Amino acid sequence: MNTTPTLQVENLVKTYGGVQAVRGVSFDVMPQTIVGLIGPNGAGKTTTFNMIAGAETPTEGRVWFDGTEITGKPTDQLYDRGIVRTFQLSHEYGKMTALENLMVAGANQPGENIFMNWIAPGAVRRRERDVHERAEDTLAFLGLTHVTNELAGNLSGGQKKLLELGRTMMTDAKLVLLDEPGAGVNPTLMLKVIDMIRRLNEERGYTFCIIEHDMDLIADLCDTVVVLAEGQVLTRGPMSDVRTDERVIDAYFGGDVV
Ligand SMILES: Nc1ncnc2c1ncn2[C@@H]1O[C@H](COP(=O)(O)OP(=O)(O)OP(=O)(O)O)[C@@H](O)[C@H]1O
Ligand SMILES: [Mg+2]
Structure with missing residues (x-):
């Protein structure tokens, strides 16, 4: 142990x-x-x-x-x-959508690494797709699908709290x-x-x-x-x-x- x-x-x-x-x-x-x-x-x-x-x-x-x-x-x-x-x-991030807020939290996205993009563009696309899917699944889990494309700054207090939790699920x-x-x-x-x-x-x-x-x-x-x-x-x-x-x-x- x-x-x-x-x-x-x-x-x-x-x-x-x-x-x-x-x-x-x-x-x-x-x-x-x-x-x-x-x-x-x-x-x-x-x-x-x-x-x-x-x-x-x-x-x-x-x-x-x-x-x-x-x-x-x-x-x-x-x-x-x-x-x-x-x-x-x-x-x-108030000026980003709920979905984008979660995607940003998907840690270590190789898409941000220019060399990865050059060496393995397929892997980057797959990874981006994974992060996108995981963000959508997370929003669904939290009952936030209907605000997927809403700016996070416009969400209610409780919805913002849930989005914060969602960000921890993305990492x-x-x-x-x-x-x-x-x-x-x-x-x-x-x-x-x-x-x-x-x-x-x-x-x-x-x-x-x-x-x-x-x-x-x-x-x-x-x-x-x-x-x-x-x-x-x-x-x-x-x-x-x-x-x-x-x-x-x-x-x-x-x-x-x-
Ligand atoms: N930046 C700051 N400058 C001055 N005092 C501060 C600062 N941050 C916290 N305090 C003081 O430190 C004490 C503890 O605050 P803290 O926010 O850690 O409490 P808490 O246990 O989280 O309370 P709550 O349950 O209300 O959130 C309080 O008296 C608060 O006024
Ligand atoms: Mg406190």
């Missing part, structure tokens, strides 16, 4: 001027598991993702991916290594960081999203770390849950333990944390 964590976060700290957004967060994500990152608004979840995915440089602390240190590496390098993330507020990711994949998605589609995450995990071996306020999604999918509050890890464990933990209930509903 592979015992090297896919993701290792050690003592991450992020301060913005006087604000301590993250105050020494450590956790591991083992290969092919699904870990939930939960906690009240402002707990530091998105900031933690930003530091893992190269969008923010940690003030302190280190990050490893598959045993290699990646602290402070830029997002595009991490993407090439197989780390993909989605955003709490969707980041689509050959190893580690997928999802920031509130369920936000704004209707309950029926939510079940499909849960199913999709599970299938990507079981069939393609993706490892997931998921930030989510929907506790049903977390309980349904996650092997382990890490609870953040006020920039620190409050506790971690299976959801069945975490959801009855007094400190967690208190962090969500008690005091002035919420």
Whole structure:
């Protein structure tokens, strides 16, 4: 059994001027598991993702991916290594269609390589056809076929969220960081999203770390849950333990944390 964590976060700290957004967060994500990152608004979840995915440089602390240190590496390098993330507020290419947004995400398209085009034009065409087909299949799966040629900027909030998820399906990711994949998605589609995450995990071996306020999604999918509050890890464990933990209930509903 592979015992090297896919993701290792050690003592991450992020301060913005006087604000301590993250105050020494450590956790591991083992290969092919699904870990939930939960906690009240402002707990530091998105900031933690930003530091893992190269969008923010940690003030302190280190990050490893598959045993290699990646602290402070830029997002595009991490993407090439197989780390993909989605955003709490969707980041689509507004001036491109839904289909084009997915095709762009089909990683390592040899069509972009001029030498491949010259040496093996047939292979390039086949690959492009594959990416096109996969993008169409992905749109169908997400119930977005009717907006295939719509500019992504014109989609609704929920549709943009689904498109973001679709982009992760188009890549050959190893580690997928999802920031509130369920936000704004209707309950029926939510079940499909849960199913999709599970299938990507079981069939393609993706490892997931998921930030989510929907506790049903977390309980349904996650092997382990890490609870953040006020920039620190409050506790971690299976959801069945975490959801009855007094400190967690208190962090969500008690005091002035919420
Ligand atoms: N760029 C920034 N500049 C200043 N403060 C920031 C910045 N980004 C985040 N913060 C602060 O850091 C804290 C943690 O924010 P973060 O977005 O990580 O929370 P979160 O756990 O993702 O919350 P939510 O569940 O509401 O999305 C908040 O107090 C926030 O105001
Ligand atoms: Mg957030």
